[in-house]
Amino acid sequence: MNLWNLFFFSFLTENIVLTRFLGICPFIGTTKSTKNAWSMGIAVTLVIMCSSILTYFLYYGVLVPTDTTYLKTIVFILVIACLVQSMELIIKKYFPKVEKSLGIYLPLITTNCAVLGVVLLNISNHFTFLEAMIFSIGSSMGFVFVSILFASIREYLDTKNVPEWMKGTPIAFVIASIMTLIFSTLGGAL
Amino acid sequence: MSAVVVLTGIAFLFGMILVLLDAYLKKEDPRVEEIKNHLPGYNCGSCGYGSCEGMAKAILENAYSFQKCKPMKEEAKIEMEQFLKEKEIIKKTNH
Numbered sequence: 001m002n003l004w005n006l007f008f009f010s011f012l013t014e015n016i017v018l019t020r021f022l023g024i025c026p027f028i029g030t031t032k033s034t035k036n037a038w039s040m041g042i043a044v045t046l047v048i049m050c051s052s053i054l055t056y057f058l059y060y061g062v063l064v065p066t067d068t069t070y071l072k073t074i075v076f077i078l079v080i081a082c083l084v085q086s087m088e089l090i091i092k093k094y095f096p097k098v099e100k101s102l103g104i105y106l107p108l109i110t111t112n113c114a115v116l117g118v119v120l121l122n123i124s125n126h127f128t129f130l131e132a133m134i135f136s137i138g139s140s141m142g143f144v145f146v147s148i149l150f151a152s153i154r155e156y157l158d159t160k161n162v163p164e165w166m167k168g169t170p171i172a173f174v175i176a177s178i179m180t181l182i183f184s185t186l187g188g189a190l
Numbered sequence: 191m192s193a194v195v196v197l198t199g200i201a202f203l204f205g206m207i208l209v210l211l212d213a214y215l216k217k218e219d220p221r222v223e224e225i226k227n228h229l230p231g232y233n234c235g236s237c238g239y240g241s242c243e244g245m246a247k248a249i250l251e252n253a254y255s256f257q258k259c260k261p262m263k264e265e266a267k268i269e270m271e272q273f274l275k276e277k278e279i280i281k282k283t284n285h
Contacts, residue, residue, distance in 0.1 A: 058200070066196050070193075071193055071196065074197065078200060078201055082204035082207060082208060086211050089215050
């Protein structure tokens with residue numbers, strides 16, 4: 001598979017949120033405003049990139065030579081948890097406002113399955129380093145793109161006359177399902 | 191056996207990174223600790239700042255915030271005011 005195809009595949013047609021259904025929690029939770037969606041997207045992108053670099057070298061540098069590849073899940077979780085904790089410390093120190101607006105969702109990137117999903121897919125698809133990087137960039141950009149799209153639709157809907165019983169999260173779920181339908185048809189276009 | 195060594199090694203390495211980063215980033219204003227020693231330390235949150243630490247930080251920005259502390263006794267408040275004047279957190283122009 002050439003690199004451009006791989007990027008497009010991970011960015012749109014096999015979008016991490018809307019076709020693999022990973023990372024739904026922050027997708028629904030932090031998209032009340034586009035500003036929040038941006039900061040969450042950037043945080044997730046940083047974590048995905050750093051963790052896929054680190055896990056790639058850990059897997060092929062430590063786990064394969066010592067014949068302990070069955071440890072990959074727990075080691076990758078360790079890497080992600082450590083990265084998220086250090087990122088939280090840095091954000092707390094230098095961007096206290098971002099920390100306040102994201103709240104609990106920031107430490108919860110640890111359990112964001114989009115991150116673990118990307119690093120495990122990198123390994124199980126036997127990607128080379130370059131392919132793994134392209135796949136991680138594509139997936140995280142896909143996450144940001146979909147979150148921003150979703151947040152803008154939700155912001156627009158706030159100004160509209162939504163029935164009382166559909167306000168807030170219920171209508172957001174309906175939008176998410178319609179977006180999923182659209183994204184699932186994109187695979188046939190390629 | 192190798193699994194134990196590998197996992198412990200990696201976990202230890204990451205633990206050390208977190209400890210070092212925490213120590214490097216947590217250089218707080220030393221005055222916060224001093225002010226906290228003058229507060230009752232119940233962390234009741236009735237001042238509206240959530241904890242005594244939040245209150246100490248608020249005092250650094252606006253010295254007279256300590257009046258909002260509910261469990262603090264009147265004598266302690268006078269003592270606090272004196273302490274803040276000593277440390278020049280209450281400036282003379284504030285009066």
